[in-house]
Amino acid sequence: MIDNSDTELLAIRKALGDNCRILICHWHILRAWRKQSMEKVFAKDGVRKTVAEIKAHRQEGLQGMIKMMMAGTKADYELCYLDFSSWCLDFDDEWDPSDLLVYFDCEYSNKKEKWSNTWRHQNLNIDTNNYIESWHHTFKESYLSTLKKQHVDVLVYILWDLVLRDVMEDHIKTTNHFQSIVMNASEKKRQRIAYRLSEQEA
Structure with a gap:
């Protein structure tokens, strides 16, 4: 998307x-x-x-x-x-x-x-790429902001050893109710927009 x-x-x-x-x-x-x-x-x-x-x-x-x-x-x-x-x-x-x-x-x-929804099937009701754009912004700000050189091998290392570990840790904590999902104001706004789009579609 x-x-x-x-x-x-x-x-x-x-x-x-x-x-x-x-x-x-x-x-x-x-x-x-x-x-x-x-x-x-x-x-x-x-x-x-x-x-x-x-x-x-x-x-x-x-x-x-x-x-x-x-x-x-x-x-x-x-x-x-x-x-x-x-x-x-x-x-x-x-x-x-x-x-x-x-x-x-x-x-x-x-x-x-x-x-158009006429041809838009099997998309799991995902009609916006705002979530992935928000994640991409977080990735750049949190993991890449201190890097001077962003070679492919370094990016793979960060994704595999740092990002994946953090994502899985947050997932486990959230699904087991050790922590609630925390979103900033921008993410909350995007979520509301995404929900409205889904409601219009329904």
């Missing part, structure tokens, strides 16, 4: 071939969609709208994309896409969200198998 990065996608394909299944993180997609809906959904020049009206209209566009993300079948996805494209193109004299459709078609339509 990766962010929506074409560079990463191509590198994985080059290294592992077409049989490697690639998913795109829902959390990163939603963050990008929220940003783009704010930048690409607006009232036409000369039309005055309240902040609440603009926010509500942008939310409509965002919800249109989320429906495609949560679609359960190909027919549902196609219907949601038609609704979204109609919403973007059948604009009136007050709104012009057509740039949002252009953005969506360029960045996401050709990758729908990697992010």
